[in-house]
Amino acid sequence: MDKSQSKKIAIIHTSFVSVEHLKTLFSEIIPEAEISHIVDDSLLKEVMENGGITPGIIRRMSNYAQQAETMGVDAIFNQCSSVGEAADIASQGVSPPMVKVDQAMAEKAVKMGKRIAVVATVASTMAPSCRLVERAAEKAGKTVEIVPALVDGALDILMKEQNRSEHNRLVKEKIESLEHDVDVFVLAQGSMVVLLNELKHIKKPVLSSPRLGVESLRDVLALPKLDSL
Secondary structure (H helix, E strand, C coil), rough: CCCHHHHEEEEEEEHHHHHHHHHHHHHHCCCCCCEEECCCCCCHHHHHHEEEEEEEEHHHHHHHHHHHHHCCCCCEEEHHHHHHHHHHHHHHHCCEEEEECHHHHHHHHHCCCCCEEEEEHHHHHHHHHHHHHHHHHHHCCCCCEEEEECCHHHHHHHHHHHCCHHHHHHHHHHHHHHHHHEEEEEECCHHHHHHHHCCCCCCEEEEHHHHHHHHHHHHHHCCCCCCHH
């Protein structure tokens, strides 16, 4: 592999749950990248307790982005949808581009349908995820109808109780109940990627953010297509 194409990327996580999955995705999609991980699992807890981002979250996210810049990274990847709007603010204070894990997913959803279900397992993620899709639609010049689909408490079942089967069952039931009413499903949190294999019977498109986000970061870095390396 051409060493001149090597890039440094920092990933900001709000949970250790995402680290291994993103390591796997980056090794597949941007194998020439050198990855550093910044993990602060207090961020998600604070978002959930306050129903949204706080000034403290914005300050910490800005500090992490600035720290990443001092590491000489070529890009910063924000892993968590719940702090996406804090990442937007943090990105204004640094030079490297900051790519949000769910931006590409929102843009793809807008292209695929007008009635979009935003599925989330924690209430604090719902509003910013809906706003993300709304902004993507505005940018694309499209009118969409967003259907919020909250499976409240399912994230706690996954993270605190480590009960993945019950988490998956609850989310799957919600999606099945809406299948005939929407054009496309958006899984608002990266942690929901574990569901994809259990949703193959759903006839409508179901979009998950991590793979799309990492693919979009490769494009942002202007790296050649993998098949051309």
